[in-house]
Amino acid sequence: MNAPNPYAAPQTDPTAAPGMWPMPEAGIVTAEVLRSMRETRPWVKFLGIMGFIGSGLMVLGGLGMMTTVGWMGFIYLLMATLYFFPALHLHRYARSIAILVANPMTVTLEDALRHQKSFWRLTGIMTLCVLVLYGLAIAGGIAYGLMML
Numbered sequence: 001m002n003a004p005n006p007y008a009a010p011q012t013d014p015t016a017a018p019g020m021w022p023m024p025e026a027g028i029v030t031a032e033v034l035r036s037m038r039e040t041r042p043w044v045k046f047l048g049i050m051g052f053i054g055s056g057l058m059v060l061g062g063l064g065m066m067t068t069v070g071w072m073g074f075i076y077l078l079m080a081t082l083y084f085f086p087a088l089h090l091h092r093y094a095r096s097i098a099i100l101v102a103n104p105m106t107v108t109l110e111d112a113l114r115h116q117k118s119f120w121r122l123t124g125i126m127t128l129c130v131l132v133l134y135g136l137a138i139a140g141g142i143a144y145g146l147m148m149l
Contacts, residue, residue, distance in 0.1 A: 029104040035096050037112065045094040051087025055080045082126065089119035 058080035066073030093115035100108040 008097060027106050029100065029106060029109050033109065034101060037109075038101055041097040041101075042093050044097065045092050048087050048090030048094055051083055051090060055087060057086040058083065078120050086119060086123055086126070089122060093119055 060078050062073045062076030062080060064073070065076055093112060096108070096112040096115050100112050
């Protein structure tokens with residue numbers, strides 16, 4: 001009987017999906033992941049609450065502005081709506097981290113990461129939209145300046 005070759009390449013799990021690393025213990029989240037998520041949760045919750053408060057203040061400001069400068073108030077209401085949704089995603093992410101800490105299984109980790117992904121996707125889309133609007137505003141300002149020559 002031959003002894004195993006200590007210099008042989010590591011063998012992969014044939015049942016694992018291509019490109020996936022095997023979990024240390026199937027279905028159970030490691031203590032390091034739990035610690036990181038537990039430490040992340042207060043900041044996620046804080047930023048989500050601040051987003052809700054900011055949205056609420058923008059609604060109040062928009063309603064107040066509508067009494068004096070009508071169209072400006074609508075812009076504030078639109079901005080409040082746009083700020084509300086990232087705050088909602090952060091709130092859901094913080095809640096799913098709490099569930100993960102109480103039930104440290106890979107399915108609850110996947111749920112938490114799904115909420116995190118939704119937040120970052122929405123934030124990225126909103127950032128791209130703002131960059132396009134800035135570009136249009138700059139181009140419009142340059143065109144207006146050139147027309148005034």
